[in-house]
Amino acid sequence: MTGQFRDPDALRARAGVAGDPNQDQHFLVDDRVLDRLPEYATAGEMDLSHVLEIGGGTGALTDRLLAVADEVTVVERDPELAEFLRSEFAEAISEGRLTVVEGDALDVELPDFTASISNLPYGISSEIVFRLLPTGKPLVLMFQSEFAERMAADPGTDEYGRLSVTAGHYADIELVEDVPPEAFDPQPAVDSAVIRTRPRDPDYDVPDDGFFMRFLRAVFTQRRKTMRNAVRNTVHISGLQDGDAVVDAASEELMSARAGNVTPAEFAQLATLAWDVGDPGEPDA
Incomplete structure (x- = not known):
């Protein structure tokens, strides 16, 4: 499957970027992990008619999403990377299959997406996930490992906390893969993990x-x-x-x-x- 997609290192070379840990910019370059992210969505029988990607970077994941989705909207806050995505994927844009939104994912108007598959900027993971979860759409998201474990934690465990309860209010949370720092360039100082969510109503009622x-x-x-x-x-x-x-x-x-x-x-x-x-x-x- 990997051979049909753009090479992550070649994409970064064409974009002229190396990544910047100080700006929370780590590019996912492991083809095997990149391939599996959309596969978690298809295995979960998600509706992929309109996929939202937060943080498109140089488009390694975007390329794979275009192979499984009818339409993709990618949000990228870096103006130069947003322009690169428009140039690199000009054909998909002209076909009406890709829209590049330049701006902060916490501020821009999100489209009426059917699922989100994203490698999120770790510094704003919490804010983004609680913008996405209330939409009631299924998600496949990459987080810092500690954050993902807290999202999926059960009562009585060390990881269980406010994040576990609030995330579980909107969906079933499943940790599907641990990802080592070596999958990124530059390598982050922490491990990462992929979670998959299945939206559902909670089995309790709250007044507000x-x-x-x-x-x-x-x-x-x-x-x-x-x-x-x-x-x-x-x-x-x-x-x-x-x-x-x-x-x-x-x-x-x-x-x-x-x-x-x-x-x-x-x-x-x-x-x-x-x-x-x-x-x-x-x-x-």
């Missing part, structure tokens, strides 16, 4: 998504304390006007637990209780 996310952010700032103390001590973050009322109304068992051992369904139960009796307002500015 925004409040639920705010409540999680609050209590996980004190994950080593009991939930009793975490709820009381973080009303400035959660926006609760009466943290004591929440503590008094909740079960002793739940209030004695620590955030790292509370399941997503239990967080939903507690957030619903907080919504009902805690007088949720807005967090302090």
